[in-house]
Every structure is written in structure tokens, then in C-alpha cells.
Amino acid sequence: MPYLSRPEPDPMPMDCRILSAAIKLFVNQGYHNVSVHDIQKQANVSIGSIYKHFGGKEGIARALHSRLLEEMNQMVDSVIDQNLSAIEQCNRIIELLFEYTETRTEIIAFVLNARHTEFITGEPPICTAEPFQKIRNIVQKGMDSGEIQTYNCWVSASVIFGGAFRMIYMRLEGLIDRPLPEFYEEIVAATWKTMEVPIEPTHLQKLASKE
């Protein structure tokens, strides 16, 4: 019965199958709670193939890390290439990150939410990676050109992107139960405009200010 016994042909090449199985497990259970055997079972390949292709578990993590960072890098580049103001670039990146969080959850979870330095030896913090530097660079240019209020670069970048990152984190944790893109307009408004309700100047203050 060659027909019945033939396993369903898998369209994905082996290395992709391994990687997509691995990222799923890593994101759901955490890197350290996943064994090579788990990946092997999930990907329907043998242990030997895993070691042949990636040299081991950490090798898989490395491959994922570099591929996903590269993907994120291209995303940032695609925004930079458009003719947008600094603020528009920041907002577009936030918009894309929110979309990715819904449609490509595992990428976002692995890139933004995992502690790579704890399992990839010699890996610097993710924030030192190219796409993150480029983002800070966008902010810096915006300040230089007078489009964005001038603060310390870390402060500005943190305030501009911190809210979005925090929402992504809470969405990934399941605390926010609606898709993030629904909040895009609000978070952009809240980030750039004042969060504080301006105090309506009293009659007295108006008089005083005229002096």
C-alpha cells in the first residue's frame, strides 16, 4: 500500500520546518523549557537533521535571531526609504509593529520579548542591534531638525516607543484582548500630544499674564 503509507508531502524545506517549529515552541514555553527532542517531534524530523543543519539547540536560536532581526531591519528600512517626516516614520514603525503583533506574533514575541543574552552566548542586548539603532537615529534626526522636542536621545526614544512596546508586551501576555491596531490612533495621539489636561487659565491668571 505505497499510496496510503506515503506520508503527506511537506511543502516546506527542512530548515524552515525546523525553525518554524522551534520558534513556536520557544515562544510558547520559553527556550529553556524546550528540548531538542521536542523540536524534533514538532518538526517531524530526526535529531540528526537538526544537528546537521544547525549544530544544536543554540544554533537554532542563533539562526532565528539573525533571520528575524534581518526581517525587522528590512521593515525599518522600508519605512526610512519612504519620504516621511521623522514623526511620521516613528508612527509608521509603531503601526507596523502593531500589525506584526497580530499577524506574525511569534516574530515579535521572539525579537522583543525573549532574553537572548541568557541563551545565546556572547549575544549583546537586542537594543544594540541595527534596527533599534536606526530607530534611535530617526528620533535623533527629528530632534536635530527641530521637528521633535529636544531631550536626551534615550529619553526621547523611550517615551516615543515605550508606550507601544508596553502595549505589545501586554498584548502578548494576553492582558489586552483586542487587536493592537485598534489602538494605533490613540497611542499616537497620546504619545505626541500632551497627556496632561491643560488647566484652563482663570480670569486672574489671564490678567497676570498680561503684565
Add this chain to the structure above:
Amino acid sequence: MPYLSRPEPDPMPMDCRILSAAIKLFVNQGYHNVSVHDIQKQANVSIGSIYKHFGGKEGIARALHSRLLEEMNQMVDSVIDQNLSAIEQCNRIIELLFEYTETRTEIIAFVLNARHTEFITGEPPICTAEPFQKIRNIVQKGMDSGEIQTYNCWVSASVIFGGAFRMIYMRLEGLIDRPLPEFYEEIVAATWKTMEVPIEPTHLQKLASKE
């Protein structure tokens, strides 16, 4: 030689010695890269004592988790108990978090930066814990009273605290090389006031607005 051979008396009780050794190791190397033997050596106690007191490695993590959350809870309460406006309460919490990041680094690193759900079985995300709920509550009250611009609660809380959390993260990763309290004034200003430089109305716009 009873005098010489007597080990230096350790002032800390055993359970504290274990916990402070454990948190140091967990924060520096990551929970999964620390073995019970490591903790035992660092704390100068025997394995038996560790299992007697905490029942194992996860027990230590549990104890740390609850004690440190309780400490954070008290910190938030101390702010709430003062007679401050909602905005002042938020700022005071940020100020204290920045101070803690320098003086009690391990607490902040363990509470804010570790992925507890990956190693404490059945533990909900840290954001569902009491102190974090209280913080969101402060924000909600500020919006209800008209002190803070009204947005979705998640959006507001994320924008108000996201910048500070992000700076804490980058400070812990070693990217920011100056103590966070130096940035307190700036981050509060950037968070609450507008980040965008208002466009100076042109003569034409002024005329148009008068119609």
C-alpha cells in the same frame, strides 16, 4: 584553635542568605542557567538546607517573587497614601522606580525584567499583580477626574509608564551609563507635555483662524 577555626559569624538568617544569593545569581545569569549547587555555594549553605527551607529551586523563585512584589506593593501604597494628584502619584512612582534601579538593582531586575511565567508554574503575568493594578487604577482615577486626558486605560498607562520602564530596561542592559535619576525631570516633562514641536502659525493661518 577554636577561635581561628570558627567561621565568621554571618549576621543574616539562613533563609535570607539563600534568597539574596539566589536573586544575585538569577539576575546575573538567568534562572535557568543557575543550578541549586550554584546557590548553595554562593550562600555558603548545604543543599539540604535549601530543600528544607524552600523545597527546591522553584520554591526559592516563588519566595522571591512574593516578597519582592510585596515590597513593590508597599512602595505603591506609600505613594497612594500621600495626598497627591494622580499625575504627581505617577511621577513619584517613576521617581522611586528610578531610585530603586540604582540602589536595589536586583529587585527591579527580578520583578520587571524576568519572565516568571517561564519558571514559576501557574504564575500569571506580573502585570496582573496587585501593585500594577493599583498603578493602572491611579491612571484611571486621573482620567475620571479630568486631570489626565482620556484614552483607553491600557493606552494611557502604557504611555505614562512605558517610557520609564523602557529606560529601566536599557539601564539594566548597560546601554545607559548614567544613573536614571538624572533623567527623571526630562522623562516626566517628555511624557506629560507634548513631544511634538508645535508649528508656529504662519501669518496666513492666523488670518484664516480669525474667520
Add this chain to the structure above:
DNA sequence: GTCTATACGCTGATAGAC
């Protein structure tokens, strides 16, 4: 209560057939 020595399962990794 504290310690040491020991057991045992799991995991990452390899060897070698096909």
C-alpha cells in the same frame, strides 16, 4: 536543623547504519 553522599531522570550531543 544542617550536612554529605548518592540516586536517577532528562537533555544535549554523537556514532554509525542506510
Add this chain to the structure above:
DNA sequence: GTCTATCAGCGTATAGAC
């Protein structure tokens, strides 16, 4: 290139002396 069978070491946990 892919697979199975097997290994060696580590890390958790326990038993039992003191």
C-alpha cells in the same frame, strides 16, 4: 543527507548520618 540507538554529564531531589 536522513535516521535510530546510545552515551555522558548535569541538575534536581532524596536518604540518612550527625
